[in-house]
Every structure is written in C-alpha cells, then in structure tokens.
Amino acid sequence: MKSSIAWSKEPPGVEDPKSGNIEGYNYAYLDEQTKRMIRRTILKAIAIPGHQIPFASREMPLPYGWGTGGIQITASLIGPEDVLKVIDQGSDDTTNAVSIRAFFSKTAGVRTTIRTEEASIIQTRHRIPETPLREGQILVFQVPIPEPLRFMEPRQLECDAIHALADYGIAYVKLYEDIARYGRIAATFDYPVIVENRYIMSPSPIPKFDNPKMDRMPAIQLFGAGREKRIYAVPPYTRVKSLDFEDYPFQVEKWEQNCAICGASDTYLDEIITDDKGNRIFVCSDTDACEKSKKKRKRLDPLIK
C-alpha cells in the first residue's frame, strides 16, 4: 500500500506507460467482459447495416457528448498492433483528439499517428478524413443522437416501429419543410442517409460534404452513441444514399475560395476570423490532408512559402 504522498508524486499505479499495463486497470481500460459485449453488439450491427443495436454502455472517464460511445468501440477493438488516429472537426490537435489519443497510448500502449493512411483505427468527431480510406481500416464515429427521426417523432416506440416496417414517410417531412421554407434542403450536417436501401440512419454530425464518402467505402464504419446506448455500423462497400427529392437532389457544399494554407479546392473548408476588422480566411478542416497537399504543392513549386 502506497502512502498518499507517493500517490501525489506519480500517476496512480503506472508501471510502464509504454506497455499499456496500468495497475488496477485492464488493457484498454474496459474489462474483458464489457469488450466482449461490445464486440458482439458490433457484429450484430455489421450484420444489419444501418440498424441501431442497443448495448450496455459503460461510464467512461469523460463526459457524455465527448465521445463516450466512440471510445468504448475503440477500446473494445484496439490491440497492441493497432495504430490510432483521433480527429475532432478534422483536426488532430484539438483537446478531445489529443486527450483520447493520450488515453489509449497510456491504457493500451498503442502507437498513435496523425497520418490517415497509417492508422488502422480512426476515431472521429464531425468529419470523415479527406484521404480516401482503404480496406482494413476502421472508422469509429462519435454519435450524440443516433435516432435520425428523433426531431420528427418523439416517441421511441413509434420510431422503432417505423424502422422495423421501413415506413419512412415522416423522414421526408423534414426535407419538405426545408424546401418550403428555404427553397432548398437546409440540413448541412447530420444529413440522414438510407443504408443499402433499407434503414434510415443518422451519419452523426458530419457535414453533408462527407456523406458521399460513406457510400461504398472500403473501410468499416462503426457508430457509437454512449449516452443513448446504441451502436450501428456500415460494413465495407455498402450503398449509402442521402435522402432527397427527385426534383431537389442531394448536393454538397461548395466554396468560392480555396484553402488559404494549401490551396486545395476539393476539401471541406472552415471559415476562420483573423482579426476584428472582418477579415477571414478559409482553411481545410482536415489538418492532415492540408499538410500533405501543402507539401505536394511545395514540391511542384518550391517558391511557395
């Protein structure tokens, strides 16, 4: 038994931070029974693409809304050989991304990366990386509200019946309302999709710009909602179609500007206010892709700063 003074000097019970062996904790934080339960849920979710599977979500050492669902999926999948990338709004260096990376390098001893192509597991909030994913990679989404019909139909029982019977008229009411009011489908994020022509699914709050990337993606896409206790999945090469009307087809955002850092014209851009005089720039939200395209541009034209 260590004294309280010893506790305050070193982190509690860390034996070897590289190995992922922390005294009193299991590998990757969750106990093996829980991991098995989550893996079973994931298998079920992959077997029924787009269908929400309930699971016994655990309390995690971070608040709801910060990725408790995603982190449980990652924890139940991760092994010592994995390479983990975590992004938040496309960026590798935001608080949430940094702390979740640190969490897994400490508890699972895994190597982390910011390079999309190097990662075997990518946990994400609000974006799909610009770099196309390949077979063997797993994309883990953090989901706040897994029920795509939630704001149209508040009764869970009725939502379940609608999904079970694929009786999806109500999902289109929102689109109708948008066009009636704004002249276009105004949803820009968490834009509902229909998976393999069967289940309507919330893609988590990614911008609709990323929706086409989900269609027939070679990587596995897993979605975890910790507070709502639901896991769902899109297996590789599954058809994912965004909802729309025949005469108002689905469209992604476009920008007049190019990225101010790398000059890319085909990426999702964030608007950044640079001073209090109204000046602003547009930059790539995916920091890894931006860095890469900047290097490539420099190779082609060394005079660029």
Place this chain on the structure above:
Amino acid sequence: MENWGDDPAIVLYCKNLARRFGSGTAFEEVSFAVRRGEVLGIVGESGAGKSTLLNCLSGRLIPSHGVVYYQKNGTIKNLYGIGERERRRLLRTEIGVVVQNPREGLRLNISAGGNISEKLMAEGIRNYGTLRRTALEWLERVEIDKSRIDDKPSTFSGGMLQRLQIARNLVTKPKLLFLDEPTAGLDVSVQARLLDLLRRLVQQLRLSVIMVSHDLAVARVLSHRLFVMKEGKIVESGLTDQILDDPRHPYTQLLVACRLQP
C-alpha cells in the same frame, strides 16, 4: 351477412365486436356493415363507448373480441389478422381519422403543406413539385386560403384546424372517413360551414363516413343511418329521420326530448 363479400359496395364490416378494460366493458356485441357512400352516425351520452368503438374500427385499439373486415379492391382484409406493415398501409390508404382535438391529429410544428403531404410521402411520392401541387389543391378543396400553405397549424383557428385535418386525411383518397365529434368546440356558423364542406366531400368522393357525435343536430344533417349507444350497447338503430322523429327506446326518447330548441 355471412356472404357480405359478395356485395362489392360494403367497405367495412364488423362482427361481435367488444372491448373491455379490466372488468369494465367499453362496448360489446357490435355488428354492422357500412356501404360505399353511406354516412353512419353514432350518438349517445359521454362514456357510452362511442369513441372506443371508433378506435377499434380504425385500427388504433385492439378489440377484446370480434373481427373487423375491410374490403380493398375486391379482397377482404381482417384488420387485426394481417401483419402490421399491411395494416399500416391499409389504414393509410383506405381510411382517414379526424379526431376530436385537431391538435392530436396534426403535427403542430410542421407547416400545413407538410401536414397534408405526409401520407403521400409515406406512400412513396418523392417529388416535391407533386407534393406541393397536391397540397395546394387540397387546401382549396377544404376552403383554406392557399397562401397559408407554409404556415404552422398553431396559427390556425379551430375551424381551420378541423378542415386541415380533413385535407390531411383525404389526400390519399380513402374510401372511409372516421369523424370523432368533428364539430365539438366550434361556434355554430363555423359548424355549419364545416358540415357543408363535409357533405360536399362525401358526395364528390363517394365517401363512407362513420361519425361519432353527441350533437343530434349534426347527426341529422350528415348521417343517413343512426346508431344510438348506451352503456356500451347499441340500443336502437335505423334511418336517421326515423329514429329522430319516432324514437322507440326510452333512452333515445330522452335524448331527443333533451335537445335544445333555439
């Protein structure tokens, strides 16, 4: 009545229908058929089981006993014998339900146009232009100003809400319409206009109607046939005029005698 399927004019047929709640009985031993274009009124005091009967007939409450059949394009469907997917489809396309409180029958946070279009979208229409055109057409038919199409029902008056509910229900061209106290809470001039509209729609679309009301005047204006319910039983049935002018059952006599004369 057993070979009722031979009669293509019959839209709905129920037999020995009953609903119990615990040891209490909401209604029992109800059997009747409704033909195309026929308006059936059900009158009786509060608590007589009128609304529960209507719920059982319209697929919203499972009866404790008995069967409900619908005839759809020549085939007979047992409402509580078919799967839920088929039942939902049948209820959406074959019947409409106008409830007493329009706030329960409408989506208040969705525009009038969205409310009218919902059933069409559920039926697979994915063309905004078509939905919009149909919604405008139905607003006109139920005498709501077309410019109100994008307004939310929360800004509508009571009479308009009822008319909107009617449009929302009739948009899929059902054969049978259920009305649960359609004029309750409306002032008499609005009542008259609504009844006028209903009567016209019934004629134009050859609609069958089952209407629950405790207002004998409303029943007299609309219905061809009348059922009088008391304590869960149909105590008297027949042609509306016949029942109201020559009531046989003591309760019907009381009901007719109690009518206010302006």
